Amino acid sequence: MELFFLLLLVVIMAGALGSGFPVAFALPGASIATILIAAGAGYLFEGSTDAFFAQGGPKQWLSAGVTNLRGVYWEPERDTLIAIPLFIFMGIMLQRSKIAEDLLITMANLFGPIPGGLGISVVFVGALLAATTGIVGATVVAMGLISLPAMMRNGYSNSLATGTIAASGTLGQIIPPSIVLIILADQLASAADQAGTIRKNLFKENTGELSMPSSYEVVSTSAGEMFLGALLPGLVLVGLYMAYILIIAFIRPKMAPPVRYNGVYDRDFAVKVFLTLIPPLLLIFLVLGSIIGGIATVNQAGAIGAAGALVMAGYRLTEGRKGTYYPAILAIVSLVIIGFVMANFNTNIKNIRTSSDMLGVGLAIIASLSLIVALVWSAIRAFKIEDTLQSVMRETAKATSLVFIILLGAAILTAAFRAFGGEHLVKEFLEGMPGGFWTKFVIVMAVIFFLGFFLDFIEIAVVVVPIVAPILLADPAANVTAVWLGVMIGLNIQTSFLTPPFGFALFYLRGVAPAAVKTIQMYKGVIPFIALQLLALAIVGNTPQLVNYLPNRVALLSDNAPPPRNPKLGYCVDQYLIAELDVVGPALISSADAASKINLSLLPKDLAKSTSKSFANVAQAVEQLKLAQAATADVEAAAGPYRPIHKAVRALERDAKTIDREIKAIKKEIKDLETGDSYIDELNHEIEELEADKAALLAQIPSDWDAVYKAFQEVNKKEKQAYSKFKKLSTDAYEPSIETLDVLLSGDEFRALQDQLMASKALVSNNAPADAVDPLNDLKRAFSDLGGAGDIASAINKARRAVKSKTPSKEKAQDQLDKAIALYNEQLAWRADAEAQVGPELSTYEQSLRSTLGIRQQTKFTEEQALYVANCVSDHRDVSLNF
Structure with a gap:
């Protein structure tokens, strides 16, 4: 009976969506209705409301749905989805301020004379708008209003023209910053946690071991990693679109003829291209560059994008007027000053010590206030001119509300689906398929592609992904990363905007296309681009490095990079060492032979x-x-x-x-x-x-x-x-030399503590025991921080305990301090000679080993090592034989 109610859930939901009922209410409504019907039927026919549920009862699953709903409601507090309204605001502001229109016209004039150039310009601008707006409806409508008439007027095939515009407008779904990538990241982070638990249980069941090695764990994702992972696949898709248009223009010139530019390619045109192209490119650089460089989180980058779009709107809306660029110039100057201050001054107010620190803080405050003035100035312009700011805020609120309401509805739907055993049914179906992971993956991709004919990308992302993603991510045979799976699903979902009968990009374009363009021509036009999207899907599926490399590269080169000793990176570190030692192994052995001749008699015997x-x-x-x-x-x-x-x-x-x-x-x-x-x-x-x-x-x-x-x-x-x-053996070969070097290189700090140590006896004898505790503790810490001085620190610590005990004893403390001084004098005798004679030779030896046998003792990778390991971990490694 659970299967019957599961089918009923799907039928009610499909019926509600097909009748035009709002999706935000269709999802939770179908869920609650089905749970109540199942509970009522169970009570009537079996005498128990729990009878027709896979496990638990209606109260449990309604409660689970509400819990899921509350979890999504508070999600913005958890710093994941708050970037959505920021990027939506950025996109709508750029569209309403006609910056998108300027881009289309200018690029069309620039590329037009090339065969297929007008189509290339549409794809190029679509990619730029995708990287600045990510709003499919706004992009398709803008390009449809501006480019479609020009393409038709210049002899472009109606099908090619509409297909190019519709496909280019959907690039915002895969080229970051993208709303769908943020939603997918949110869903996949949860799915990765579930997959991790499934894989651990699988490992325990199959091997009998209680704990699974961390190198077999499921690799999760975040919105920032999704942005980085989708960048190269997005560019691949852009390249495929452009290549297709150029091939069509070459094979059938009449479908995409060159367009003559009536103006002159002079200095004024170059300036126009510069002023039109550079600001959006600069905004893209600031938004994506800040994420890639680890300077800003996705939310902070969204704020940068929203502020940048506001400044750009401020000068575009007042174009031709006096002082048009004043707010933008003020903002740029402020940012330059802030960058200069951050690079050259300490701006922490609590740590102001010198007049230089005071100057840095003062400049930072002035520049920050100037930036605020520039933003407020631009906002006032956008508010006064054509009511732009208010309309953008209204549309942002509508779009954001739509996203979050669908997320809330999907949270309840997920609970209902699980209530009737849907999750187990899907899991058993997929796991029962022959062919392993790739069979499951192809089936899931086919289902998502089919659902794209009828459902919007948000519905697919929040309904399908939580069900299938844990199953795919848990499979150790492919061992795929969540970011790769997310980008693959994102590329697949993108086709939903082009596939009839409910391709939203087609609806948007149909609304602004002239009557001369037939709907069937639009359908024919998008078919090649759907095929190109599927081709891109196959390319990315076969080349996971396209997705995984950039996130891994950024992570391993960042300030918070995991150290080389991280077990998850162990396999790739070993692969790096295999490649390196194959070349430098003999040289390392020669270096060790030379080091064995160093006169170590100056050192203590144990060292x-x-x-x-x-x-x-x-x-x-x-x-x-x-x-x-x-x-x-x-x-x-x-x-x-x-x-x-x-x-x-x-x-x-x-x-x-x-x-x-x-x-x-x-x-x-x-x-x-x-x-x-x-x-x-x-x-x-x-x-x-x-x-x-x-x-x-x-x-x-x-x-x-x-x-x-x-x-x-x-x-x-x-x-x-x-x-x-x-x-x-690597550790035993490298660690003793670095420990000895640490001792030898701390000589100056060691000698600097001599007066303080010698005065410690007088400190104890001339003061109350309690007053000597903290100074002795500070002295102990100072010696503890020095290599080779642990025995001295231990003696000082015993002296500290002697004066701190319930029955303080200055005599015991003095004895221990005498011991510390004796140990200090012993070290003082050999340190100077050892530093001069052993130090340089041992340092040369240590440097020869540092990047190979000493790699796991490094705090972080060198750039060369990081790039090798990033490339290595970007490939998927089958670990199923360990399960």
């Missing part, structure tokens, strides 16, 4: 012994890495015959677990029935049949499976042990 021993570990580490590579080759050789057996057995076990869940559900149903009910016998018979089916499945598992599994795990274990041993 000299550990340092001397480390030199021999270099050659052993290089050799061990070769052994680890051989172990990897053994794993790859064993994986060939093992993979199909592993896949088949895991599929059988998965089917058996599905039967277990069915049996458990039936037993629960029996428990709820009254004793003596004839229906119980039928259910028991059904259990017997399921038990037989389960036994038949398990009987298909090869008899030697346990031996095959153990044999492969043994090979796998040897590989892990080989790399583990290599890491230990």
Whole structure:
């Protein structure tokens, strides 16, 4: 019966949407109605309102829906979706202030004389508007009003002209900043958490180990990463559109003829192109560049975009008047001053120490106030001229409300879908498909593409993604990242604007296209562009680096980059070392041989012994890495015959677990029935049949499976042990030298503490015990921070405890301070000679190892290392054989 009510939910929702009922109310309305009907039917026919729910009852699932709704309601407080109104404001302001119109006209004049140039200009401007607005309706309408008549007047094919405009207008869905990417990031972050739990449970079930290595965890995403990930695929799509138009213009010139420019390409035209093109490009650079550079979050970048659009509107709306560019000039000068101050002054008011600090804070305050004046000045202009600001604010509020209301409705729909076992049904269907991850992925993409014929992108993103994304992300066979999955879904969803009968871009264009353009021509025109979008989907699917590389590059080069010792990066760090040591391995061994001749007798015995021993570990580490590579080759050789057996057995076990869940559900149903009910016998018979089916499945598992599994795990274990041993040898080869260098390089700081240490005895004897506690503690910390001075710090700490105890003893404190002074004098005797004679040679040795064997001791990657690792982790690595 749960399946019946699940179908009823879909039918009610589809009927409501098909009748034109607002989607924001159709989603929660269908959900609540279906839950109430199921509860009523359960009460009437089974005597329990819980009878027709997969688990729980109507109260639980209505409560879950409300909880989901409240979670979405407070989502802006969690700093994810608040960027939506900012980017919407930016887009509508640029459209209403006619900056988009200027771009279209100027680019058409620039590219027009080239065959297909007018179409190229439409795609180029569509990409620019996508990167500044992201509002499909505004972009399509603007380009339809301006470009379509010009294209028709100059002999362009109606189908090519309308297809180019409609397709270019949808680029805002994939080229950041994009509203759909923000929504997808929000949905996928939650899906990644669920997928992580699923994968951990799968690992525990299959291996029996309680904890899963972090390198197998699901990689989540954020709005900023989605923006970075979608940038290159968006440019690929733009390139495909342009290439198609140029090919059409070459093959069939009459469909896209060149357009003669009646003006002159002179200095005035160049200035016009500059003033039209540079401000939007600068805004794109500020918005996306601030995200890519790690300077601003997505929300902060949205605020930058909204402010920039307001300033641009301020001068465009008053074009030709006196003082047109005054607010913009004031804003630019203010930003330049702020940038100069940030680079050269400390602007923290609490840390003002000098007149220079005071000057920096003063300049920052003046520049900030000037920027505020520029924004207010521009806002006043937008408010007074054609009521632009008020209309933009109104449209922003409408668009934002639409997005959030749909999110709220989808939150309740998700709870209802799960109430009737929809999530388990989808999971079992997808996991039961042959072919593994890619079969599941293709089916999901096909369903999303089909839904695009009828549903808007928001509905697909908030209804479908939470259901299917955890299943796809949890699969260890493909081990895809959430950002890659999000961009793939985003590219797929983009087709929903072009696919009839409900392609919204077609509706927008139909509303402004002249009667001479037939609807069937518009449909024919978009078909090649839909095919190009599917081609882009295939390209990005086959080349995950297009999506993953930029987010990884930015993350690994940022100030908050994970250190090289991060276990999630371990595989790629090892790949980097394999490539490097293959080239520099002999040089490292030679460097270690030379270092072994350094006179370490000046150092204390324990320090000299550990340092001397480390030199021999270099050659052993290089050799061990070769052994680890051989172990990897053994794993790859064993994986060939093992993979199909592993896949088949895991599929059988998965089917058996599905039967277990069915049996458990039936037993629960029996428990709820009254004793003596004839229906119980039928259910028991059904259990017997399921038990037989389960036994038949398990009987298909090869008899030697346990031996095959153990044999492969043994090979796998040897590989892990080989790399583990290599890491230990690398550490043992590098760490002692860096620790010794740390001691030698701290000589000046060590000697600077001499007077303070010598005065500590007088401090204890001449003051009350309590008054000596803090000074001794400070002295202890100072020595603790110095390499090799731990024993001195320990003696000082014992002196501190002696004067801090319940029965303070100055004598004990003095004894410990005498010990600290003696230790200090011992170190003072050898440090100076060791610094001069051992330090330089050991420093040369350490530098030779730093970027290879010492990589995991670095606090962050070098640029070369970061770029290699970013490229390595951008590919998807199959880890299913570890499950």
